[in-house]
Amino acid sequence: MTEQAETYDGSCHCGAIRFRFKGKPITGAMRCNCSICRRKNALMSRAYYPPADFELLSGADDLVVYRFEPNMVNHYFCQHCGIYPFHDAVEDPELGYRVNLGCVEAIEDPHALPVRVFDGRDTWKYLAC
Numbered sequence: 001m002t003e004q005a006e007t008y009d010g011s012c013h014c015g016a017i018r019f020r021f022k023g024k025p026i027t028g029a030m031r032c033n034c035s036i037c038r039r040k041n042a043l044m045s046r047a048y049y050p051p052a053d054f055e056l057l058s059g060a061d062d063l064v065v066y067r068f069e070p071n072m073v074n075h076y077f078c079q080h081c082g083i084y085p086f087h088d089a090v091e092d093p094e095l096g097y098r099v100n101l102g103c104v105e106a107i108e109d110p111h112a113l114p115v116r117v118f119d120g121r122d123t124w125k126y127l128a129c
């Protein structure tokens with residue numbers, strides 16, 4: 001791959017959770033219509049960042065995990081400010097982290113990015129749009 005990898009820093013609102021990840025330049029976002037994404041209404045990264053490319057800089061003790069049936073995803077949130085910075089997959093830790101683009105410092109307006117809609121409610125595929 002010739003495309004340059006970018007390094008991104010992210011944080012929750014209060015700053016207890018800080019993280020860094022690297023990957024292809026972020027040029028788009030995804031949102032999902034599942035029962036939790038619908039409620040939190042965050043724009044998430046299209047990519048998952050594998051553990052080798054993702055570093056939790058601070059806040060391991062401030063993160064709380066929430067799961068719901070069928071327990072496929074660890075939904076992490078900050079116990080102080082309630083922001084949801086990323087999630088990962090329960091049964092496939094090597095898949096890595098999908099991050100909340102609103103937490104990424106270099107992205108001033110995630111809503112300015114092209115968004116694809118993921119049908120997490122039914123088909124687990126991107127919807128045509």
Ligand SMILES: [Zn+2]
Pocket residue numbers: 012013014015016017078079080081082083
């Ligand atoms: Zn926080």
